[in-house]
Amino acid sequence: MKIAVLTDSSAYLSKAQQEKYKIDVIPLPIIWDNHIYKDLVDISYENFYKKLKNSATLPTTSQPSTGEVKKYIDKYVAQGYTDVIVIPLSSGLSSFYSSLKNFASEEKRINIHLFDPKITCAGEADAAILAARLVQKGADVDLIMHDLENLRNTMGVRFMVDDLKHLRRTGRLSNAASFVGSILKIKPILSMDVQGRGKISAIAKERQYKRAYKHIQNDFSNLIKPLTYPIQSTIFNALDQKRENEWLKDYKEKFPNVRFDESIIGPVVGVHVGQHTIAMIWCRDLNSYFDQDGNPIPNINSEKINDNL
Numbered sequence: 108m109k110i111a112v113l114t115d116s117s118a119y120l121s122k123a124q125q126e127k128y129k130i131d132v133i134p135l136p137i138i139w140d141n142h143i144y145k146d147l148v149d150i151s152y153e154n155f156y157k158k159l160k161n162s163a164t165l166p167t168t169s170q171p172s173t174g175e176v177k178k179y180i181d182k183y184v185a186q187g188y189t190d191v192i193v194i195p196l197s198s199g200l201s202s203f204y205s206s207l208k209n210f211a212s213e214e215k216r217i218n219i220h221l222f223d224p225k226i227t228c229a230g231e232a233d234a235a236i237l238a239a240r241l242v243q244k245g246a247d248v249d250l251i252m253h254d255l256e257n258l259r260n261t262m263g264v265r266f267m268v269d270d271l272k273h274l275r276r277t278g279r280l281s282n283a284a285s286f287v288g289s290i291l292k293i294k295p296i297l298s299m300d301v302q303g304r305g306k307i308s309a310i311a312k313e314r315q316y317k318r319a320y321k322h323i324q325n326d327f328s329n330l331i332k333p334l335t336y337p338i339q340s341t342i343f344n345a346l347d348q349k350r351e352n353e354w355l356k357d358y359k360e361k362f363p364n365v366r367f368d369e370s371i372i373g374p375v376v377g378v379h380v381g382q383h384t385i386a387m388i389w390c391r392d393l394n395s396y397f398d399q400d401g402n403p404i405p406n407i408n409s410e411k412i413n414d415n416l
Contacts, residue, residue, distance in 0.1 A: 108247060111183045111191040112239045115171070115203065116146040118194075118231040119343075119373045128239035131179055135196075135203075135375040139166035146375040155374035156346040156382045165276065166378050170203040176210055183217055190218040190248055194235050194255075196227040199305030200279060200379075220248055222255050225305030229341035229370045229388045230262050237393050246403045254396055254403075260411040262301045263330055265323040266386030267294055267316075271309075273381040279307050294319035296326075302411060320354075324361070327389065331365070336409055340389035343370035347383045354385060366392055 114120070116134045125132060134145035137155075139162075144150040150158075159166070183191050193211075198204035204223050211219035224234045234255055241251045274280035280297075296311040296319055313319040331338050342358065344351040351369060359367055372384055391409055398404055 108190060109186075109188045110242045110248065110251070111188045112194070112235060112242060113179055113191055114194045114231060114235040115196055116148075116373065117196040117227045117375050118235055119147075119228055119371050119376075120232050120235065121370075124232070124236065128236055128243070130235050130239050133171050133175060133179065135171065136169040137166050137374055137378060138169055140164055143169075144374070147373055150374055152371055152373050153346065155377055159377065159382060165273075167277065168201075168375050168378050170201060170206060173206070173210055176207065180214060180217060180219070188217060190220060192220045192222060192238050192242075192248070192251060192255075194222050194224055194231060194238065196231055197225045197299070197305030198223045199225060199299075200227060200307070218248075220252060222252065223305065224255075224259060224262075225301045225303070226259075226262060226264060226299055226388065228372060228376055228386065229343055229368075230264060230301065230390065232370065233262075233339075233341070233388070233390055233393060234258060237396060240393065241396070241403055244397070244401060244403050250403060250405060254407060257407055257409050258390055258393075258396075259301060261334075261336070261391040261409050262388065263327070263390075263412050263414050264299050264301065264386065264388045265326055266297050266380075266384060267319050267323070268297065268380050269383035270381055271295060273379055274307065277379045279379045280309065296322055298414065300414075302414070323387070324358070327387065328362075330412060330414060331362075331389065334410065334412075337364070337366070337392040337395050338389055339366040339368065339392040339394075340387055341368045341370050342385070342387045343372055344386070345372040345377050345380060345382050345384040347385060350383070350385050354387070358387075365389070366394075 113131045137144045293312045295309045
């Protein structure tokens with residue numbers, strides 16, 4: 108059995124991570140002024156937000172063509188892979204998952220195992236990295252898919268946007284009709300139902316940024332407190348490194364037992380959330396899926412996060 112791992116660009120894996128774990132990445136398309144940009148290929152992180160700020164028109168997103176996906180599958184078949192694990196962004200945010208499902212049902216040359224992480228950005232990256240690490244340690248497909256489901260059960264997310272207009276415009280806020288954040292000049296607190304449909308919803312609102320920050324931190328503290336397994340978290344931003352640095356410093360001081368990392372909200376997700384968005388995603392520490400010798404631990408079970416705050 109020879110297993111490949113494929114994800115999309117909304118995971119925002121660094122080049123170093125892609126090379127270290129041998130993960131392939133399909134760039135997602137952004138459509139802007141009748142031009143198609145491939146996420147982080149034809150338009151950079153910084154240039155995207157600069158253009159977003161100054162442009163009179165606003166971008167939309169799409170999904171890769173079947174032909175683009177087939178290029179990767181053709182490569183795997185030529186290289187003798189028997190299986191590929193494909194981890195796209197949440198099916199609650201994009202129809203890409205459904206397209207991949209149809210494609211997989213017709214592809215007979217290689218076994219395609221499709222996993223819906225019900226999340227994007229760092230959460231999608233965590234799933235792809237776990238799958239790749241397990242592949243490198245010789246795990247079979249059944250164990251990998253089991254551990255991916257287990258990881259998804261432990262995931263939580265909180266974020267705040269500078270303005271709800273982008274989420275409303277692109278239809279990615281599930282309860283937009285009942286939430287008037289931009290009118291009230293408030294700071295909405297958003298989440299994703301990772302253990303449900305994988306959609307974004309506004310779960311609370313605060314009048315000030317500091318109060319919203321405190322609300323998110325209290326949620327995080329209360330949600331991880333009863334957990335019996337170690338936690339890792341990624342804090343990531345939409346071209347607002349100063350704010351991310353402040354979050355990282357404070358969280359590392361307040362939660363010394365949690366392993367923190369950082370990442371970005373790149374162009375294709377930035378289309379929907381806008382600049383200055385700040386977010387955190389947490390899950391079971393990936394290292395805990397392996398023993399002291401680095402071998403996969405079979406039959407890991409984690410209590411599902413109870414995100415009913």
